[in-house]
């Protein structure tokens with residue numbers, strides 16, 4: 001009932017949360033569980049970075065129709081191995097100018113060739129309205 005006992009209440013009993021799940025996973029017996037990355041999770045992370053005062057984390061919501069209960073350990077659990085863990089993997093932009101690296105991943109490979117081949121023989125001077133011809137923007 002309360003966001004902070006006993007002065008503030010949720011708008012709905014059980015808590016206020018988005019109806020759209022950021023991620024879903026099945027939970028069985030005792031063990032470790034992983035929620036796979038979703039575009040919505042990335043949006044949540046960016047939103048928390050932009051608005052840290054609104055970072056209340058994620059809610060683990062079970063399907064109450066199954067008359068079962070699950071317990072998850074919190075970040076205060078004495079055994080560090082049982083605490084929840086958020087892993088974020090990212091790559092920094094390539095710090096080098098590499099001729100032929102069209103996607104900026106710091107290597108010239110088949111992905112760059114694919115990008116180049118999609119526009120093979122496009123002539124923007126002759127056909128400037130071609131979808132592939134985007135005006136340069138000032139940096």
Ligand SMILES: [Ca+2]
Pocket residue numbers: 100101102103104105106107108109111112
């Ligand atoms: Ca590349």
